[in-house]
Amino acid sequence: MYDKPRFLAGGDKAFFIEFGNAVAPALQRRVQRLMLVIRNEKIPGLVEAIPTYRSLLIHYDPLQTSPKELRDRLESLEQRLEDSEFPKPTVTEIPAVYGGEYGPDLEFVAKHSGLTPEEVAQIHTSTTYLIYMLGFLPGQPYLGGMSSRIATPRLETPRTRVLRGSVGIAGNLTGIYAVESPGGWQIIGRTPIRLFNPHKEPPALLQAGNYVTFVRITPQEYTRIEEMVQQGTYKVKETPWCEG
Template sequence: MFQDIKYLSFGEAGILLEFGSVMDKEINLQIHKTAKWLNDHPFDGFIETVPAYTTLTVLYDPMKFIHFKKSAFELAVEQIRNKLESMPDENSSVGRTIEIPVCYGGDFGPDLENVASINGISPQEVISIHTEKTYYVYMLGFAPGFPFLGGMAKEIAAPRLSSPRLSIPKGSVGIAGEQTGIYPIETPGGWQLIGRTPTKLFTPDQDHPVLLQAGDQVKFYQITPEEYHAWEAEHEHHD
């Protein structure tokens, strides 16, 4: 795997490690393992890693390499290669499996019937297909803790809305193309909303504010509106 990585310059203080060109769970898992290894075993000048679907950006301080004949980029690449040579080749998963309750349809999922219509199936079939899969968190993006989930069945794929909503309630579960995701905060957005979870994905006042991490797996299960409100009331009470 590591001999196939391409090292590309990313500005004056970054290196883009390209692991592949297609979205693949095994490649993405390797990216997150590599990011964790570099974070746990930093080289001199290391700042941070930024994982994405098929790439890992490593940010570093070029001033650490200013007194050497080679360029900062070349020296930083050497440092990364050296670190990766000592990385254990293990197959264990880095993530957890987290079950997320969802109330589908109605006010909770106003686009459920539209997604069903697009695919020529019933709303209940959309729910059944959506809950039978286990999803993989490829990355977190655009809003704090927003998980981009891979592994959704093509039978319920649906395009983004032609006109995005100005406000989407937090906890909304949506579909865009062949991906599904959860809005952790109230925000504008263009995904087709099929349901909503009472589970809090982003709690800024906690030590670990983001519930899901890249590399985790997510399993959805259906709850009723009554169960949704009971869950919400119970957790509000505990908070």
């Protein structure tokens, strides 16, 4: 973490406030807390912010505020972050079927890791993952904390179509495709729950700074949950996060 946050140029309507140059939970927490403060403060001229691993991209309206004024304001808010109370993080349970048509690359990941498919699924479901950020496509979480034992490089040739809900591995990252898109991640499973719904507020199920775990389900349970999701009767399981 830098001693003082750095401000970096982002054109004539945006700038970055950067706290460090690493992927680390402490940095993420700093970003997330400043984001929460910004949401509550309603700063004049601040249009929106994109929180990521170690920085926030601040979009502003130069006709309403000067960048200098805004940077000063953010700097002073940042210095007083310790004074504020923040909500406790939660853990969201993601039910997923591993292998078969749901996870066509599970076998490959197992072979690459010198494990059985069962062991890969077991390792993948035994970790609580930090949601570092949402980005790239709507509702897409970037998760940290996957065991290096199942780390596997991306596909050599990306698929032109990866189904919504697919759970994948790329290097030592794991993630979920929130919308259908092309992609090169190794797909090990699929969840029936929807991570992105444009008609809900907020539209994303997950929030940066919270956590997820994966729970293995059967194809029968997948079908049952999928129906409940469609009817709007499925309740995602969320519990408070406990450190350690």
